[in-house]
Amino acid sequence: MTSPTPVPNPVQAARALLKELQQTFPAFRDCLPLAIGIDKQIIALQPELPRKILRIALGQHTNSLRYLKSAEKATHRHDLDGKPGEALTDEHRLRATTLLKERFKKEADQRKAVRAKEAEARLAAEAMQLAAEAARLHTEKLSQLAAKFAK
Incomplete structure (x- = not known):
């Protein structure tokens, strides 16, 4: 009995496709704003590509930080x-x-939340140290009193 071939994860397959697109087409490599309908151009050149994987790859590309920064400043869209x-x-x-x-x-809020948790943990550790020191002083004082009255 043969084991079934593993089905590739669509996100991983899309990443691999995106790397291929970046190696093949200057518009992807240079993160230029893409022409509307670029998916149709890609499918015309590579009809064997699964459309779902292409859509995921295009979404990953167009939502990347580098692409968004490029699109924010660009004046024109580009072909492949x-x-x-x-x-x-x-x-x-x-x-x-x-x-x-x-x-x-969102990233700033996440960093702020991490810093707040770290500060909270530091304060809790300091409070525990203070409580331990207070308990030690209390025990020491009790020992001194016991020694004084034991005479």
């Missing part, structure tokens, strides 16, 4: 060869700016 095409609309530049701001805010 990197040649400029139609103008990039203000709406699309604004979307890139908004996504970047949201991502940076």
Whole structure:
């Protein structure tokens, strides 16, 4: 009995495809804003590509930090060869700016939460040390009193 061949994880397959696209096409390699309908151009060149995997790969690419920064400043979209095409609309530049701001805010909030937890842990450790020191002083004082009255 043969074991079934493992089904590739779509996200991993999309990453592999994206690396291939970056090696093959200047628009992907240089993270240029892509022309609308670029998926159709890719499918025309490579009809064997699974559309689902291509969609995931395009999503990973167009939501990457590098792509969004490029789209935020660009004036035109580009074909697969990197040649400029139609103008990039203000709406699309604004979307890139908004996504970047949201991502940076989320990352800043996460860093802030980590720092707050670290500070809380430090305070708890300091409180435990203070409590231990207080208990030690209390025990020492009791020992001194016991020694004084034991005479």
